Each structure stands twice: as structure tokens, then as C-alpha cells.
Amino acid sequence: xxxxxxxxxxxxxxxxxxxxxxxxxxxxxxxxxxxxxxxxxxxxxxxxxxxxxxxxxxxxxxxxxxxxxxxxxxxxxxxxxxxxxxxxxxxxxxxxxxxxxxxxxxxxxxxxxxxxxxxxxxxxxxxxxxxxxxxxxxxxxxxxxxxxxxxxxxxxxxxxxxxxxxxxxxxxxxxxxxxxxxxxxxxxxxxxxxxxxxxxxxxxxxxxxxxxxxxxxxxxxxxxxxxxxxxxxxxxxxxxxxxxxxxxxxxxxxxxxxxxxxxxxxxxxxxxxxxxxxxxxxxxxxxxxxxxxxxxxxxxxxxxxxxxxxxxx
Amino acid sequence: xxxxxxxxxxxxxxxxxxxxxxxxxxxxxxxxxxxxxxxxxxxxxxxxxxxxxxxxxxxxxxxxxxxxxxxxxxxxxxxxxxxxxxxxxxxxxxxxxxxxxxxxxxxxxxxxxxxxxxxxxxxxxxxxxxxxxxxxxxxxxxxxxxxxxxxxxxxxxxxxxxxxxxxxxxxxxxxxxxxxxxxxxxxxxxxxxxxxxxxxxxxxxxxxxxxxxxxxxxxxxxxxxxxxxxxxxxxxxxxxxxxxxxxxxxxxxxxxxxxxxxxxxxxxxxxxxxxxxxxxxxxxxxxxxxxxxxxxxxxxxxxxxxxxxxxxxxxxxxxxxxxxxxxxxxxxxxxxxxxxxxxxxxxxx
Numbered sequence: 001x002x003x004x005x006x007x008x009x010x011x012x013x014x015x016x017x018x019x020x021x022x023x024x025x026x027x028x029x030x031x032x033x034x035x036x037x038x039x040x041x042x043x044x045x046x047x048x049x050x051x052x053x054x055x056x057x058x059x060x061x062x063x064x065x066x067x068x069x070x071x072x073x074x075x076x077x078x079x080x081x082x083x084x085x086x087x088x089x090x091x092x093x094x095x096x097x098x099x100x101x102x103x104x105x106x107x108x109x110x111x112x113x114x115x116x117x118x119x120x121x122x123x124x125x126x127x128x129x130x131x132x133x134x135x136x137x138x139x140x141x142x143x144x145x146x147x148x149x150x151x152x153x154x155x156x157x158x159x160x161x162x163x164x165x166x167x168x169x170x171x172x173x174x175x176x177x178x179x180x181x182x183x184x185x186x187x188x189x190x191x192x193x194x195x196x197x198x199x200x201x202x203x204x205x206x207x208x209x210x211x212x213x214x215x216x217x218x219x220x221x222x223x224x225x226x227x228x229x230x231x232x233x234x235x236x237x238x239x240x241x242x243x244x245x246x247x248x249x250x251x252x253x254x255x256x257x258x259x260x261x262x263x264x265x266x267x268x269x270x271x272x273x274x275x276x277x278x279x280x281x282x283x284x285x286x287x288x289x290x291x292x293x294x295x296x297x298x299x300x301x302x303x304x305x306x307x308x309x310x311x312x313x
Numbered sequence: 314x315x316x317x318x319x320x321x322x323x324x325x326x327x328x329x330x331x332x333x334x335x336x337x338x339x340x341x342x343x344x345x346x347x348x349x350x351x352x353x354x355x356x357x358x359x360x361x362x363x364x365x366x367x368x369x370x371x372x373x374x375x376x377x378x379x380x381x382x383x384x385x386x387x388x389x390x391x392x393x394x395x396x397x398x399x400x401x402x403x404x405x406x407x408x409x410x411x412x413x414x415x416x417x418x419x420x421x422x423x424x425x426x427x428x429x430x431x432x433x434x435x436x437x438x439x440x441x442x443x444x445x446x447x448x449x450x451x452x453x454x455x456x457x458x459x460x461x462x463x464x465x466x467x468x469x470x471x472x473x474x475x476x477x478x479x480x481x482x483x484x485x486x487x488x489x490x491x492x493x494x495x496x497x498x499x500x501x502x503x504x505x506x507x508x509x510x511x512x513x514x515x516x517x518x519x520x521x522x523x524x525x526x527x528x529x530x531x532x533x534x535x536x537x538x539x540x541x542x543x544x545x546x547x548x549x550x551x552x553x554x555x556x557x558x559x560x561x562x563x564x565x566x567x568x569x570x571x572x573x574x575x576x577x578x579x580x581x582x583x584x585x586x587x588x589x590x591x592x593x594x595x596x597x598x599x600x601x602x603x604x605x606x607x608x609x610x611x612x613x614x615x616x617x618x619x620x621x622x623x624x625x626x627x628x629x630x631x632x633x634x635x636x637x638x639x640x641x642x643x644x645x646x647x648x649x650x651x652x653x654x655x656x657x658x659x660x661x662x
Binding site: 041081085088089090091092094095096098099100102103105106107109110113114117229230233234236237240275277278280281284285287288291292295296309310 | 314315316345348349392397399449453454455456458459460462463464466467470471473474477478593596597600631633635636638639641642643645646649650653
């Protein structure tokens with residue numbers, strides 16, 4: 001009974017939204033890349049690099065928003081590297097993506113150890129504070145859940161609308177979708193497939209960087225190793241779950257956050273009887289199940305993972 | 314810019330470009346080392362010395378290379394058939410779990426019987442783990458990259474659960490670790506008093522067997538055909554899904570052997586830090602070896618040398634040992650670029 005009552009508490013929903021926030025950024029980022037036909041397995045590393053660089057910028061005295069900008073920039077640069085290797089050079093998107101994840105993670109850890117050779121407890125910063133939206137935050141249940149979050153969470157929700165608008169209502173968005181569906185047709189329309197894909201991967205990776213920075217600048221206040229903890233991989237599953245659509249991806253991320261928040265509370269309830277690892281496994285198991293359920297129904301971008309070489313068929 | 318297939322692949326290019334890739338990754342790391350204020354020459358010198366400057370260092374490198382040969386082969390055989398197995402980490406751990414379950418006294422067999430049983434069950438465990446994503450791929454079209462990656466997290470939590478429950482050593486002072494495997498399960502050391510164990514020889518043998526399968530068997534041919542063009546292979550009458558299933562069994566089995574060899578040869582028991590990412594590093598090893606089974610041996614020794622050398626170097630020079638991870642990641646990206654450039658030329662226009 002108690003397990004059901006939890007579902008109706010505002011704190012559960014607030015936690016769900018909080019957990020979903022970095023996933024929303026990451027999922028939108030991956031979605032843009034894949035809509036342009038490029039799988040970006042660098043996401044796990046790019047989020048780690050965003051988490052580290054954003055946090056470092058703030059630790060060195062920068063403003064919190066400067067930290068977010070730095071994370072986005074670092075993400076874009078890593079995206080440029082990934083894009084350069086897989087778009088004009090046409091390398092395997094799987095191998096390159098894993099390589100980018102290894103590289104970005106290694107660089108972050110190296111830089112962290114270089115900057116803080118012998119710290120026992122991770123140095124802290126002053127993170128984003130919750131910002132209650134006037135009036136709206138007073139609505140019962142919905143208010144505390146949705147409108148007493150940190151500014152970065154609001155930005156995540158705004159980004160969903162922006163990315164939707166961009167993809168479906170602007171010529172640039174149409175270009176992104178076209179190069180991901182039918183690059184030859186895009187070329188015939190006078191689009192430069194390489195440039196569009198490169199820019200899409202950079203923009204998507206910038207969002208992944210911001211998603212990473214949420215972890216260190218909003219969810220926690222310090223950086224430590226392995227803190228991304230598979231969030232990037234979950235984002236890739238969420239893109240499939242969301243059928244490559246920003247709105248559905250948002251729904252997926254919130255469902256996932258709700259599930260994660262719920263299992264955390266169940267863990268406290270049933271922790272003595274059931275091993276806690278089973279609860280921690282659930283989000284990953286859910287992701288796999290979601291992939292299986294969605295696999296038959298979705299229309300994935302036709303040119304996903306297909307390198308485009310002019311004149312080749 | 315645009316890529317154009319080369320008419321012919323010259324020997325100079327096939328050797329020169331990969332060498333250039335390695336030099337490039339060393340140059341990148343030299344730059345990063347300079348950031349720390351140390352001299353790159355001194356640091357690289359210390360790394361080489363730490364990796365192969367003494368008998369101890371060399372044996373340590375070969376010991377570290379052992380699991381990497383297994384996981385490198387696991388990645389190489391799977392990637393050959395374009396089965397993207399990124400889950401060698403999980404398969405390794407399940408291989409180790411099987412070894413810990415059966416090898417800690419449950420089967421009181423003499424070693425000539427126990428070794429093959431343990432090897433087989435470790436391979437079976439790893440193979441079963443990979444067959445889940447493979448089935449999901451062939452049955453439902455679920456991308457195996459994501460599922461193998463997600464399984465890594467699930468399996469690691471599963472191992473953690475076992476180590477705090479069923480497999481926990483009651484004499485382990487509360488540490489999450491399994492009991493030691495019995496003496497008959499242990500692999501002998503190749504040189505008394507040193508850490509290098511028989512697992513290294515098994516790894517070399519596995520590489521040779523994989524090479525024979527790759528070059529001389531129908532399965533090797535079919536795997537390559539599927540990897541090259543699954544649709545064409547299908548029209549040529551090759552049962553693509555069955556070939557993928559066999560590939561998965563081989564690849565998962567090899568990764569499971571890595572777990573068996575680490576537990577019975579080196580560590581003696583199962584712990585949560587049995588593998589510092591051997592599964593992921595295996596992917597790099599396979600790519601550096603250009604997916605060639607015998608090349609995997611050399612690539613694994615090279616990567617192991619980088620890690621062992623960096624560990625030794627960081628103790629004396631104070632440069633973080635994560636430089637090894639950077640070097641390995643950069644050489645992966647540089648190598649795949651180099652391999653591509655041996656087949657294509659870049660036209661700037």
C-alpha cells in the first residue's frame with residue numbers, strides 16, 4: 001500500500017523531473033545527430049567531458065552559466081572530431097563513437113588528476129539553486145514537481161520545444177532530416193550533405209555537453225570518476241524509444257526519471273528484503289525492454305549509419 | 314574534400330600509415346605531458362622502462378596482456394562479422410562467475426578434469442550473455458551496440474549482488490569477494506615466483522585457433538561474408554542469422570575465457586575490480602590489430618605495455634597514469650583513420 005502512496009507524492013515527481021533533466025539534453029543531442037544520419041556513441045564520453053569542463057570552469061571562478069557554455073563548447077568540439085571522422089572520412093560510426101567516448105573520458109580524468117593531484121574529497125562548487133516560478137509553483141502537487149526546479153531543468157524543457165520547432169519548422173531542420181533520410185536527394189536539392197551533417201553532430205554534441213554539466217552543476221556540486229554512469233547509453237535507448245521525435249523522447253525521459261525515482265524509494269522501503277542491486281539494475285533492464293517493444297514500430301532515419309560519398313550508390 | 318579508392322594498396326602505405334598513426338598518438342600525449350610540466354622524453358623513457366626495461370616489467374606487461382588477448386579476440390571475431398559486441402566486459406565477468414561458482418569446491422575434481430570443465434563453463438557463460446543481444450538483433454532488429462552496453466551495467470550489478478550474497482566468502486572479513494578457487498583449479502605460474510601464468514599460453518593458443526578458423530574454415534568465410542555485406546551473403550545462400558549466432562558464441566566464449574584466466578591464473582578469486590575495463594580495451598586491441606587474430610597478440614602486448622608503463626611512470630614522474638587511457642584512445646582513432654587511408658586517397662578540390 002505504501003508503495004502505491006509514494007506515486008502520489010510531489011517529491012517523487014520532482015525527483016523524476018530532476019533525474020530526467022540530463023537525459024533530456026542528452027537524448028535531444030543524440031536525436032539531432034541521428035536525424036542527420038550519424039550515430040553518436042561518443043555521448044557517454046561527451047557527457048563526462050561536459051560534466052568535468054563545466055564544473056572546472058565554475059570552480060576556477062566562472063559564473064554557473066559560463067560553466068554551461070563551456071560544457072556546450074567542449075561538447076561541440078568533440079562532436080566536430082566525431083563528425084569529421086565519420087562524415088567526410090566515412091569511418092565506422094560504431095568504432096569511432098566508442099573511441100570518442102574513451103578519449104573524452106580519458107582526457108577528463110587526466111585533466112582532473114592534473115588539476116587536483118592529491119585530493120581526498122572532491123572539491124565543491126556552489127551549484128544551481130531551485131528557482132520557484134512565481135504563481136505556477138504554488139499549484140498543489142504540480143507546482144513543487146514542475147516549477148521548483150533549477151534553471152537548467154527549465155532550459156531542458158525549453159530545448160524540447162526549440163528542437164521540435166527547429167526540426168519541423170525551419171529550413172535548416174528540414175535539411176537535417178533530409179540528409180538523414182536521403183542524402184542523395186538532399187544533394188540534388190543543392191544541400192551540402194557533409195556540412196549539414198557536421199553541423200548537426202556539433203549541435204547535438206553541444207547539447208550532450210550541457211546534459212553532462214547538469215550532473216555537476218545542478219544535481220551534484222563536485223566532479224568524481226564514473227559519475228556519468230551509463231546515462232549516455234540510456235539516452236541512446238531513449239532516442240529509439242521516442243521514435244526519433246523530441247516530444248516522445250521527452251515523455252520517455254520523464255517516464256524513465258519517474259521509474260528511477262520510484263525504484264530509489266522502493267529501495268528504502270524493501271531494501272532489507274531485496275538486494276539493492278536489483279533496483280539499480282531496473283533502469284537498464286527497462287531500457288532494453290523499451291528497445292524491444294519499440295523495435296518493430298519505429299521508422300528510423302533511413303540513412304542512419306550510412307556514410308555518404310558523392311557519386312557512390 | 315572527397316575520398317577516392319586507391320587502385321592498389323602498396324606495402325609502404327600499409328605499414329607506413331599505421332606507424333604514422335602511432336607516432337601521431339605519441340605526439341598528442343607528448344603535448345599533454347608537457348601540460349603537466351614534465352618532459353615528454355623523460356616520461357616516455359620511464360614508460361618504456363616500466364613496461365619492458367627489466368624482466369619483472371616485461372613479465373608484468375605479458376601478464377596484463379593476457380586478458381586483453383582474449384577480449385581483443387572476442388571483439389575481433391565479432392567485428393569481423395559486423396556484430397558490434399561492446400559487452401565483453403559483462404561476458405568476462407560472467408566467465409569469472411562461472412569459474413568462481415564451480416571452481417571454489419563445488420566440483421572436487423583433479424586438475425586434468427577440472428580445467429576443461431571450468432574453461433568450458435566460462436565460455437558457455439560468456440557465450441550465453443552475448444546470445445541475448447544477438448537474439449534481440451536477429452529476432453527484433455534491436456541494435457546490439459546499445460543492448461551489449463546496457464548489459465555491462467546490469468551484469469556488473471549482478472556480480473556485485475552475488476559477491477554480497479551467494480558467492481560471498483564468509484572468511485572474507487566482510488569484503489565483497491568470493492572464496493579462493495581450489496588448488497586444482499589454479500593455473501600454474503610460467504616462472505616460479507612471477508605472476509605470468511599459463512593463461513598467457515592459452516591466450517596465444519586461442520589466437521592461433523581463431524586465425525585458423527578465420528582463414529581455413531567455412532565458418533570463417535561465412536563470418537567475413539556476413540560482415541562484408543549481409544544482404545549479399547543472404548542471397549548467396551549463407552544463413553546470416555545462424556552465422557551471427559555462431560559468431561556470438563565464439564566472441565562471448567573468448568571474453569568468458571578472459572574471466573576464467575584472470576581468476577584461476579592471477580587473482581585466485583572473484584572481486585568487483587577483477588577487470589579495469591579489459592572488455593572495452595579489447596575493442597581498441599582488435600582495431601589496432603586490424604581484426605587479425607595473430608595481430609591481436611601484438612596489439613594486446615602493446616596496449617598492456619602502455620598501461621603498465623604508465624603505472625610505473627606515474628609513480629616516479631607524477632604525471633597521472635590516465636595518460637595511458639588517452640594514448641590508447643587516440644591510437645584507436647588514429648589507427649582506424651590510417652587503415653581507411655591505405656584504401657582511399659583524399660582529393661582536395
